[in-house]
Amino acid sequence: MLIENAGAGKKPTGVAERELLVADAGEGEISWENTLRPHTFSDFAGQDAVKDKLRIFVQAAVARKEPLDHVLLSGPPGLGKTTLARIIAEDLKAEIKVTSAPALDRKGDLAAILTSLKPFSVLFIDEIHRLSRTVEEYLYTAMEDYYIDLVTGEGLGARAMRFQLAPFTLVGATTRAGLLSSPFLARFGIVERLQFYDRKSLEIILKRSCELLQVRCESQGLHEIARRSRGTPRIAQRLLKRVRDYAQVKGDGVISGAMSTYALDQLGVDQLGLDLMDRRILQMIQDKFGGGPVGIETMVAALSEERDTIEEVYEPFLIQEGLLQKTPRGRMITELAREHLQPK
Numbered sequence: 449m450l451i452e453n454a455g456a457g458k459k460p461t462g463v464a465e466r467e468l469l470v471a472d473a474g475e476g477e478i479s480w481e482n483t484l485r486p487h488t489f490s491d492f493a494g495q496d497a498v499k500d501k502l503r504i505f506v507q508a509a510v511a512r513k514e515p516l517d518h519v520l521l522s523g524p525p526g527l528g529k530t531t532l533a534r535i536i537a538e539d540l541k542a543e544i545k546v547t548s549a550p551a552l553d554r555k556g557d558l559a560a561i562l563t564s565l566k567p568f569s570v571l572f573i574d575e576i577h578r579l580s581r582t583v584e585e586y587l588y589t590a591m592e593d594y595y596i597d598l599v600t601g602e603g604l605g606a607r608a609m610r611f612q613l614a615p616f617t618l619v620g621a622t623t624r625a626g627l628l629s630s631p632f633l634a635r636f637g638i639v640e641r642l643q644f645y646d647r648k649s650l651e652i653i654l655k656r657s658c659e660l661l662q663v664r665c666e667s668q669g670l671h672e673i674a675r676r677s678r679g680t681p682r683i684a685q686r687l688l689k690r691v692r693d694y695a696q697v698k699g700d701g702v703i704s705g706a707m708s709t710y711a712l713d714q715l716g717v718d719q720l721g722l723d724l725m726d727r728r729i730l731q732m733i734q735d736k737f738g739g740g741p742v743g744i745e746t747m748v749a750a751l752s753e754e755r756d757t758i759e760e761v762y763e764p765f766l767i768q769e770g771l772l773q774k775t776p777r778g779r780m781i782t783e784l785a786r787e788h789l790q791p792k
Contacts, residue, residue, distance in 0.1 A: 484685060490504070493652040494650075494681070495645070496645070518617060522621070523623045523778070525680075527682075529574075545571050547574070555583055557583075562590055566614055585630050592614055594614070645681060654685075658703070669702075676721040687717065688703075730781050
């Protein structure tokens with residue numbers, strides 16, 4: 449299988465305290481994560497319902513010698529959307545080209561990629577909700593009938609030519625499926641949403657990572673990392689990397705329960721997996737706005753953080769854990785959050 453990067457997306461930047469737990473990865477982190485990335489459905493821990501359905505759809509498409517229906521994977525960052533896209537291509541024994549929506553500024557950018565696809569290839573577009581409307585509409589005929597219209601020349605000499613594409617599968621990943629237009633969403637035959645992982649699945653992922661990295665670990669150490677990882681494998685892997693550093697310098701190299709607890713406390717990740725920014729969000733709503741409700745724009749101004757980062761990275765986990773509520777009037781913290789913020 450050939451994997452090719454067809455462009456790079458622009459990631460939002462933020463304050464330093466969110467670098468450890470925020471799910472956007474830099475080049476070094478991406479390279480490290482790629483070494484731990486599973487390549488088969490059997491190696492992919494968690495998301496059992498989604499994984500089992502995708503496996504059946506892929507096997508059926510291969511048996512019929514047809515392209516797999518277009519796939520849309522949604523969910524918070526770091527849950528494995530890109531990994532699943534690569535596994536789909538692996539099982540299809542197909543070439544995969546990887547790009548992101550911000551890299552496709554013009555129809556010509558997309559046309560160049562589409563015309564280079566081989567039969568039954570997989571085109572993976574990350575952050576697909578950020579496609580411009582013009583580029584999105586250009587995809588319609590490509591997804592439905594495998595052709596695009598190319599315009600050559602200018603003015604009176606302009607000519608439109610229809611270019612037939614090789615059958616392909618588009619796999620889109622999004623953290624905000626609600627931003628996709630209805631006509632675009634309707635063209636995906638397979639739509640699945642990934643959920644936060646349970647601790648058992650995260651422990652399986654961490655154990656596999658320790659084996660690949662040849663790091664000695666104990667079950668209690670992995671349990672402690674898993675329960676503070678916000679239900680997100682990417683964060684679990686990063687915390688494992690940092691705990692490994694502490695174990696190497698401060699201990700005997702073994703990731704034990706005591707070492708994990710010590711290292712994660714030093715990193716500012718508490719027992720619920722909240723980091724400094726999580727606690728700032730909850731503390732700000734409690735101290736400055738009496739527990740809420742407070743509007744998202746007010747939160748953006750008060751925290752000096754980007755709206756997308758608050759809504760896509762921090763809020764989903766805080767809501768899932770029952771610490772934050774979204775109401776028609778704004779965000780409110782819960783009684784559980786008030787108890788957690790009390791000095792210990």
